[in-house]
Amino acid sequence: xxxxxxxxxxxxxxxxxxxxxxxxTIEAARGALEDGPAALPDLWPVAVDAGxxxxxxxxxxxxxxxxxxxxxxxxEECGRVLASVPLLGLWPASAVLDAAGDGGALAAxxxxxxxxxxxxxxxxxxxxxxxxxxxxxxxxxAEAPRASVDGDEVExxxxxxxxxxxxxxxxxxxxxxxxxxxPVAAALAADAPGVSIEAVMRxxxxxxxxxxxxASARGRRLAxxxxxxxxxxxxxxxxxxAESLGAxxxxxxxSVAYVKQRFTFGRAIGSYQAIKHELTEVxxxxxxxxxxxxxxxxxxxxxxxxxxxxASAARAVAGHALDFAARSMINVHGGIGATWExxxxxxxxxAQLSRRLLGGTEDATDRLAERSLAEVA
Amino acid sequence: xDLNDTPEQAAYRQKVREWLEANRQSAPSKSGSYEDxxxxxxxxxxxxxxxxxxxxxxxxxxxxGGQGLGPIEQVTLNQEISRxxxxxxxxxxxxxxxxxxxxxxxxxxxxARYLGPMLxxxxxxxxxxxxxAAGSDLAAVQTRARPQEDGSWLLSGQKVWTTNAQFxxxxxxxxxxDPDVPKHKGLTMFVVPxxxxxxxxxxxxxxxxxxxxxxxxxxxxxxxxxxVVGGVGNGxxxxxxxxxxxxxxxxxxxxxxxxxxxxxxxxxADPDARGDLVVRRRLGEIVGELLAVRFNGYRALTALSRGQxxxxxxxxxxVTMVNAAIxxxxxxxxxxxxxxxxxSNRWSYLTSFLPxxxxxxxxEQILRNTIGERVLGLPPEPRLDKGIxxxxxxxREKEASVS
Numbered sequence: 051x052x053x054x055x056x057x058x059x060x061x062x063x064x065x066x067x068x069x070x071x072x073x074x075t076i077e078a079a080r081g082a083l084e085d086g087p088a089a090l091p092d093l094w095p096v097a098v099d100a101g102x103x104x105x106x107x108x109x110x111x112x113x114x115x116x117x118x119x120x121x122x123x124x125x126e127e128c129g130r131v132l133a134s135v136p137l138l139g140l141w142p143a144s145a146v147l148d149a150a151g152d153g154g155a156l157a158a159x160x161x162x163x164x165x166x167x168x169x170x171x172x173x174x175x176x177x178x179x180x181x182x183x184x185x186x187x188x189x190x191x192a193e194a195p196r197a198s199v200d201g202d203e204v205e206x207x208x209x210x211x212x213x214x215x216x217x218x219x220x221x222x223x224x225x226x227x228x229x230x231x232x233p234v235a236a237a238l239a240a241d242a243p244g245v246s247i248e249a250v251m252r253x254x255x256x257x258x259x260x261x262x263x264x265a266s267a268r269g270r271r272l273a274x275x276x277x278x279x280x281x282x283x284x285x286x287x288x289x290x291x292a293e294s295l296g297a298x299x300x301x302x303x304x305s306v307a308y309v310k311q312r313f314t315f316g317r318a319i320g321s322y323q324a325i326k327h328e329l330t331e332v333x334x335x336x337x338x339x340x341x342x343x344x345x346x347x348x349x350x351x352x353x354x355x356x357x358x359x360x361a362s363a364a365r366a367v368a369g370h371a372l373d374f375a376a377r378s379m380i381n382v383h384g385g386i387g388a389t390w391e392x393x394x395x396x397x398x399x400x401a402q403l404s405r406r407l408l409g410g411t412e413d414a415t416d417r418l419a420e421r422s423l424a425e426v427a
Numbered sequence: 428x429d430l431n432d433t434p435e436q437a438a439y440r441q442k443v444r445e446w447l448e449a450n451r452q453s454a455p456s457k458s459g460s461y462e463d464x465x466x467x468x469x470x471x472x473x474x475x476x477x478x479x480x481x482x483x484x485x486x487x488x489x490x491x492g493g494q495g496l497g498p499i500e501q502v503t504l505n506q507e508i509s510r511x512x513x514x515x516x517x518x519x520x521x522x523x524x525x526x527x528x529x530x531x532x533x534x535x536x537x538x539a540r541y542l543g544p545m546l547x548x549x550x551x552x553x554x555x556x557x558x559x560a561a562g563s564d565l566a567a568v569q570t571r572a573r574p575q576e577d578g579s580w581l582l583s584g585q586k587v588w589t590t591n592a593q594f595x596x597x598x599x600x601x602x603x604x605d606p607d608v609p610k611h612k613g614l615t616m617f618v619v620p621x622x623x624x625x626x627x628x629x630x631x632x633x634x635x636x637x638x639x640x641x642x643x644x645x646x647x648x649x650x651x652x653x654x655v656v657g658g659v660g661n662g663x664x665x666x667x668x669x670x671x672x673x674x675x676x677x678x679x680x681x682x683x684x685x686x687x688x689x690x691x692x693x694x695x696a697d698p699d700a701r702g703d704l705v706v707r708r709r710l711g712e713i714v715g716e717l718l719a720v721r722f723n724g725y726r727a728l729t730a731l732s733r734g735q736x737x738x739x740x741x742x743x744x745x746v747t748m749v750n751a752a753i754x755x756x757x758x759x760x761x762x763x764x765x766x767x768x769x770x771s772n773r774w775s776y777l778t779s780f781l782p783x784x785x786x787x788x789x790x791e792q793i794l795r796n797t798i799g800e801r802v803l804g805l806p807p808e809p810r811l812d813k814g815i816x817x818x819x820x821x822x823r824e825k826e827a828s829v830s
Contacts, residue, residue, distance in 0.1 A: 339719075423695045426695055
């Protein structure tokens with residue numbers, strides 16, 4: 051029994067913290083809200099220097115060959131300071147490319163010369179038999195793009211909305227569904243004929259999103275088993291959970307500091323039970339999210355069969371934790387917490403968009419129930 | 428990061444498993460009434476068997492009859508006992524909390540006299556701390572022990588929520604020995620023979636109808652000088668040792684009340700429920716909380732096995748566990764319907780048992796105070812009792828409650 055971070059994992063996390071601390075990312079998040087995403091620092095070269103693009107790529111292809119846990123630790127640090135690094139698109143894509151042994155792309159991705167973006171597709175569940183993608187609006191999920199296999203190539207027809215980190219990506223890793231209902235994965239150059247990416251910004255300027263349309267677009271077939279494609283979906287969930295955990299930690303830190311120094315009726319407001327119990331609730335949810343991050347990180351490497359359960363649990367709990375932490379931060383600060391004078395709105399905006407991406411925390415909660423039911427069936 | 432056993436741990440697990448396999452026929456049922464003396468005797472006999480095989484008090488030092496093993500082995504043993512579907516030791520409170528306190532603070536004579544019979548179930552122990560007016564504020568105990576000229580003490584007062592008092596041989600009791608100093612200072616810990624003249628035990632019936640715990644009255648009970656544990660006036664420090672071990676004991680039993688698979692099995696048995704989006708959402712939320720408790724438990728266990736003492740943050744797991752278990756019993760009952768509330772039903776038992784568990788080992792509110800202050804470093808609630816002699820505090824309280 052050893053359920054603690056290794057020294058290497060701690061160093062990796064500290065290194066990520068140190069790297070990101072060189073940039074005023076939270077200030078930049080506010081600037082981007084006023085002046086658009088162009089106000090954000092370009093952190094891609096920093097990510098490349100840190101070796102993050104190749105984190106999940108095997109050493110044979112120039113990567114670091116690290117595991118899911120390590121990617122979650124970096125994502126947590128990015129979330130902590132609202133750093134806009136396109137990891138959510140990168141890592142699930144690189145995991146699929148690595149599983150497919152797609153040599154050419156892998157070396158370029160690992161070197162940071164080619165940035166891939168994963169187009170999230172939800173694997174079938176017990177209530178929903180097909181592969182689906184994010185719809186533009188509403189509760190009905192959209193069908194995954196239709197895929198026709200043509201030798202080593204795949205032709206794709208369809209669209210997927212709110213794809214993280216799609217704008218500016220060089221390569222798209224898409225999951226389509228063939229006529230007979232099987233998932234087919236393909237790597238498409240972002241500038242290939244028939245591919246269009248419409249950049250969209252919604253509420254959180256640090257989050258780059260795109261609507262992806264594929265009209266008879268052709269790409270290389272990535273021959274991987276369906277389990278790899280399902281894992282990519284769950285990896286994206288675990289990454290959103292990790293980012294959310296990091297952001298929630300900052301919310302708690304700022305809230306605790308404030309309630310120690312703000313006095314009413316002759317006492318620091320942190321001495322009142324109403325405040326103390328609310329912040330203890332933030333801590334409780336945050337610690338639960340951390341326990342599940344460990345579960346997802348461990349399962350992602352050592353217990354693949356439990357990864358869907360672990361990642362869904364992490365996503366659901368961390369999504370609630372960040373929402374609650376951000377709202378509490380606004381509450382304990384009083385009126386100022388609801389204004390642009392304070393950082394609280396930036397974390398609140400992160401919370402509100404994050405918990406609606408990739409089916410949202412509600413969908414993750416349902417998947418968690420499904421996996422738990424399946425375990426005892 | 429590795430949840431697997433090391434080769435040594437695997438060998439230990441195998442040894443335990445084989446013993447349980449060979450001896451499980453002689454184990455009593457897991458469910459029986461503690462009000463039935465025959466059941467209690469059967470559980471005592473089973474504890475003796477476990478102790479003789481080295482499967483009780485495994486974390487106690489060898490010199491006191493333990494195995495000198497770590498928390499991981501304790502958890503392994505708990506897992507194997509649960510897997511074998513047999514009951515564990517009867518005296519969880521004695522072996523888990525009070526024995527370790529005697530080992531830390533007791534005299535050599537006390538250790539030699541009490542630990543062996545405790546370990547073997549010959550003498551069951553109970554914890555005489557809480558009182559009707561001292562629970563969250565434990566240092567407010569009013570049970571008085573007055574020193575006599577011959578060095579003995581006369582004990583008067585009342586304790587409550589005392590598990591196992593109805594068949595215990597001894598109790599570890601926190602009493603006030605000096606009311607004229609501030610309340611944490613005038614306390615002393617005693618060993619009380621439960622068959623002493625002046626001790627009366629009365630069962631307290633709970634929501635379920637069972638009387639699992641008791642109230643205990645003391646009317647001029649004479650205690651010898653050598654019943655003091657840890658020194659006169661040091662009772663608070665001695666009590667904190669017990670509370671530290673209490674956190675460990677509660678933490679290791681956390682899946683007893685809220686098991687994700689038991690809840691999922693109950694829901695899964697109903698095809699309509701398992702396809703109902705509202706039921707699934709509630710199930711998902713509960714399972715998320717329960718899984719968090721499980722994996723945070725592994726984190727805590729790892730820290731413990733590296734010699735770190737569990738701090739107040741362990742209380743968060745208890746808050747999560749109890750509330751998730753309540754939500755689980757609630758959901759199962761909604762899905763099954765009134766049959767879940769039949770007296771013999773497990774969900775009925777949990778529905779009745781869990782509201783009280785919320786206050787056991789500290790109410791949720793007092794846990795949140797402690798965690799807020801000790802973990803988050805928030806300023807304490809202003810106190811009106813600091814530095815004031817206990818007798819004066821009581822006088823003020825009486826005056827305030829009259830006016």
